[in-house]
Amino acid sequence: MTRPEASKVYHALLHWRDFRFKIFLEGIFIGLIAGITVVLFRYILELAEKMRNALYVHLHTGPWSLTLLWFLSLLFIAYLLGKIVAYEPMSGGSGIPQVKAVILRLMKMNWQRIIASKFVGGVLAIGAGLSLGREGPSIQLGAAIGQGLSRLMGRTKMEERYLLTSGASAGLAAAFSAPLAGVIFSLEELHKNFSPAVLMSAMAASLTAALVTQSFFGANPIFSFTGIPVFPFRYYGYLVILGIVTGLLGVLFNRVLIGTLNFYDRQRVLPKGMQAAIPLLLGGLAGFVLPEILGGGNDLVNVISSGRFTLDFMLILIAAKFIFTMISYGSGVPGGIFLPLLVVGALTGGISGTVAVHYLGVDPFYYNNFIVLAMAAFFTAVVKAPITGSILILEMTGSFTHLLSLIAVSMTAYLTTDIVKSKPVYDELMERSLAKSGSEPASMGPRNRMVTELVVCVGSKLDGQKIKNISWPSHCLLVSIRRGEMEIIPKGDTKIIAGDYLYVLTNEGQTEEVYELAGECIL
Structure with a gap:
């Protein structure tokens, strides 16, 4: 971590209320951009589906030459998809596992390439009829937008993790017009804790993206179930x-x-x-x-x-x-x-x-x-x-x-x-x-240090222990403890309890170690 970035992190921890308000506003902006992007993605996919259905109706009665031309077109789409994935390997598949790995600092993501390749690749694959969903690409598009905003504004790695989660939340909310599910999925599946800072930014992004989506597609739910009775x-x-x-x-x-x-x-x-x-x-x-x-x-x-x-x-x-x-x-x-x-x-x-x-x-x-x-x-x-x-x-x-x-x-x-x-x-x-990519956690150089937020789980190795009695991983430093709205300056005799939020300065490659120490399951 560079000295200017460290200064920004410490300023955020010292002015926690201001920091939460700032990422709340940033979440709104991410939700707006992600909402517009996913709305366009959904619109093109729906248009492609209508065209595909009409095409098959026509092929049923049309000459065989048109059918041959369609199958040749499918082979060309396969070629294009292969080129897209080769250009940006992280665009392949769902995108959710990649976002999880990026949030955990186990992978690096080029947000510009992801937005371009995932958007075009998703339209080609799903539009051509493959049995794939729009939600994974939408989540990855939202996360890439969150990372892009962080990079363009020079945010810290700690803040970038919040904005990635917020973007992913906005992507799911826009894909399914489900703002609450977008927030819960990001907290339960991606970020793995219910930090107030993450909750505020993810909620802002998710609600904003849902509003953008509903203003375009309407407020009706995705599935047309009406009058479902209470199950006896x-x-x-x-x-x-x-x-x-x-x-x-x-x-x-x-x-x-x-x-x-x-x-x-x-x-x-x-x-x-x-x-x-x-x-x-x-x-x-x-x-x-x-x-x-x-x-x-x-x-x-x-x-x-x-x-x-x-x-x-x-x-x-x-x-x-x-x-x-x-x-x-x-x-x-x-x-x-x-x-x-x-x-x-x-x-x-x-x-x-x-x-x-x-x-x-x-x-x-x-x-x-x-x-x-x-x-x-x-x-x-x-x-x-x-x-x-x-x-x-x-x-x-x-x-x-x-x-x-x-x-x-x-x-x-x-x-x-x-x-x-x-x-x-x-x-x-x-x-x-x-395992397939052979990705290694970032090197242990001084510029690859970051502040990680983690919550202490009940029964973990940290629960009820004094700081001086804990076997901390090498090259890590406990910077701050937040207990509710109270900030605690870490000292040797300070006892950590379940529910505390710890801010630990550590090498990127040690992210998994500190999470396991606190009892958070990241895999």
Whole structure:
């Protein structure tokens, strides 16, 4: 850390209220820019989806030469996607694991290249019909915008971490018109603590981005569920079964996803730059026989909720959507799994609801409850973020009457994945990216030092200990302690308690050590 940067950090810690107000204002600005960017991204994707649907209708009746031209176009899109990922490797995949690694200072991100490559790559991949979601790219775009603002204004690395989290929050809020889910996801999944400073900046960015999105797309929720009743307590036994089923399916989803990525790494038939040709050509065929599995699939959720699909057709759909999502994401092109996994969850709920209604005597009035609950449970099983899953589904369905049942089924799914020791998918993907790239934490030079904020967890190695009795990692210094609104100057006899926020000056490569010391799980 340079002397001017150190001076800025110490000034921020000494004037904490002013610092929080400043990043609150910066969060508003990040939310505005991220909101506009993601709105444009969503608009182009929706336009591409309409054009793709119209194209397949025309190809059904048009000459074979047009079909040949379309498949040649898909091969050209695969070539372009390969060039984009080669130009900026961090633009491949969801983007969420990369953002997590950047926040933890395990990777470095070029915000300008990310914005350009992720935007164009996401439009090409998702617009061409791959089973990928817009939320991962939106989160990475928002985070890149947050980093860009930090760099342009010369902010410290500590402040940049807040602004990255705020941008990611704004990206998710704009992608799904879900401001609360954007905040909770950033705190629960990315930043890993509920620091007041992070909360203020993330909330400002998320709400601003949601306002921008709603002013363009309207205030209606993403999914068209209307009048979802309160799930009766007498049916809660079915929630336990649904939670276990979705939990096990989520474990399968994660393992197959990692296996598919490994398969693509091992295959030698196609050059790496043309791997996207596999899902694109398969998607081209699916456009003629099963177009429902193309794209992210939020419209498919609305059709499932209408009850127009038979049980047999939903079984075909869930198998096809599951496999096509694996093949699409495994190719490494820009695009997320957030929305496709919600679609798989909705299909699981549709199948479960149909079985419950026709064979178990459940009132058909509660059919849509199974769809909503299964989406939250499946999200929890895959991502292992139950709070985010519950809040996200509440906002995306526009109904808050089923909060209790959502929590019950989500926690059942979470416990199921815990029993079989399944890791969160984004943590697995981050570990895999780090191992594959051979990324090393930044060197230990004096210019690679930073102040890290961490919260002391109950039962951690720091909880209840005096500073002088703690075996601190080498080359780190406890700069400040915040306990509520009170600032404590660290001394040898100062006792640290759970809930304290510590500000530690350390080498970038020691970020993981100090987090583990405080009991925060970062992987």
